[in-house]
Amino acid sequence: MSYTRLIIVWFCCLTTLSLAQVTSGTKPKLRYGDPGYVGARITFDCQSCALPDVIQGILVKAGIRFDFPDANQWQRVADTVVVQDEPWDAILNTVLARHQLEATWSELGRLVIARRMTPVATGPGKLGQLLTGLPAVPPSVVTLNTASRAIEAERFFKEGIGYFLLANPDDSRVALTRFAWATRIFDDVEYAGREASALYMLGAVFLDLGQPDKAREAFARARDFGQNAGNQRAVLLSEVGIAYLNLLAGQAPDVAQRAATAGLEFVQNLTARTNLSGRTLVDRELDALLATAAGRIFFRLGDIEAAYQAFEKGFEAFTALEDGARGAIENAVWLEQSALRLGRRTEAQRVIEAGRGIQRAARSTRLQIAFLAWMGVVYGETGDLKKAVELQREALSALRQSPDRALEIGLQWNLANTQAALRNYTDARQSYEAVLQLCEKDADPFWRDQVRSALVRLP
Numbered sequence: 001m002s003y004t005r006l007i008i009v010w011f012c013c014l015t016t017l018s019l020a021q022v023t024s025g026t027k028p029k030l031r032y033g034d035p036g037y038v039g040a041r042i043t044f045d046c047q048s049c050a051l052p053d054v055i056q057g058i059l060v061k062a063g064i065r066f067d068f069p070d071a072n073q074w075q076r077v078a079d080t081v082v083v084q085d086e087p088w089d090a091i092l093n094t095v096l097a098r099h100q101l102e103a104t105w106s107e108l109g110r111l112v113i114a115r116r117m118t119p120v121a122t123g124p125g126k127l128g129q130l131l132t133g134l135p136a137v138p139p140s141v142v143t144l145n146t147a148s149r150a151i152e153a154e155r156f157f158k159e160g161i162g163y164f165l166l167a168n169p170d171d172s173r174v175a176l177t178r179f180a181w182a183t184r185i186f187d188d189v190e191y192a193g194r195e196a197s198a199l200y201m202l203g204a205v206f207l208d209l210g211q212p213d214k215a216r217e218a219f220a221r222a223r224d225f226g227q228n229a230g231n232q233r234a235v236l237l238s239e240v241g242i243a244y245l246n247l248l249a250g251q252a253p254d255v256a257q258r259a260a261t262a263g264l265e266f267v268q269n270l271t272a273r274t275n276l277s278g279r280t281l282v283d284r285e286l287d288a289l290l291a292t293a294a295g296r297i298f299f300r301l302g303d304i305e306a307a308y309q310a311f312e313k314g315f316e317a318f319t320a321l322e323d324g325a326r327g328a329i330e331n332a333v334w335l336e337q338s339a340l341r342l343g344r345r346t347e348a349q350r351v352i353e354a355g356r357g358i359q360r361a362a363r364s365t366r367l368q369i370a371f372l373a374w375m376g377v378v379y380g381e382t383g384d385l386k387k388a389v390e391l392q393r394e395a396l397s398a399l400r401q402s403p404d405r406a407l408e409i410g411l412q413w414n415l416a417n418t419q420a421a422l423r424n425y426t427d428a429r430q431s432y433e434a435v436l437q438l439c440e441k442d443a444d445p446f447w448r449d450q451v452r453s454a455l456v457r458l459p
Helices: 002-025 051-062 088-098 146-164 169-189 192-208 212-229 232-248 253-273 281-301 304-319 325-341 345-360 365-382 385-399 405-421 425-439 446-457
Strands: 041-050 078-087 101-105 111-115
Touching (some): 051 078, 078 192, 088 101, 146 281, 169 446, 212 232, 281 304, 281 325, 304 325, 325 345, 345 365, 365 385, 385 405, 405 446, 425 446
């Protein structure tokens, strides 16, 4: 009897041990989403790629099968991911959170990418009073789903750049609205990286329109959103913009020097290792703006050789763009002024003739006139206010042969600002009042508000 019990006990122990070994041997491996899971390390570089391509690139490198049913809706949304030897799951999580997406496993063992149903709060905060007084996003866009709204924001952003490049203040007013719409939508869908770029351009337009306080606020928010989303280009642009505004106020020259140096080095390093055509059009435009902005700081600091190098880079970058005439003309003026200060008169003559050639070759009479006046604006920024008035009057004279009310508003506004800078307050007042007369029947109060504020500031 005792022997029988011993056999039974031995058999039970053997069975338990075998089951434990089987259970241990068949324990499922951790996978993405499980607590404690850490993905294999990958190296990945995709700059301003379509979002579906970014996600596919990460998951292919990780060896993960996946489905992205709504990929077509996200083709026009771009992202940049550059990582070296990092866990793929951490990279994917960052991208998904940035675009309000999530990944779950299907019954077939595929990772399914879909829109997150419960929004996750990201980003450094709301937009405060920055967009107060600007038109609201069109109702037809507000009702779209997240992906479609993101696509519309991209469209508004690119339209804004198009208007900005026309170099006329009244067109910049339209650009301001487009960038405001893009900013609002990007903020709503929590696409912080693109929002940073939109905010920078919003600040650039505010600066164009003589609103430095608004420009500063836009630049500061662009910097914060850019840092949050890893958009180095937007961060550098914004820091250079803020530094330039501080420099105009006689503040922080050392900070301005560092910001300009960092901005120019970014563009030089990027173009040294990347073919210009390998980046998106928007990135190329922003890099050209960054080189030019860095040059303005160097010029004002008196580092003319560094300024010349920056403007040369800006001129090359804008000349390579199909619609880069505004920037090319601006850099030509700066290059001329820098070359003159460096004693390079032949070079100064060459570059300004190149700028004039670009101005005359503009595809329409309207653009030729706008660029002529814009050249005057840039001369004013270099300190040659008499040359600025001369070119702006020349532009107004040319406009009389082909009247254009919207263009005339911008030309009179530019002339008024330059006359005020020259302390020719009587003529400035007449030019501001000419703007009021041109827009008195408009339902849009933008220019009336601008002119009234300017008139109050006149002695």
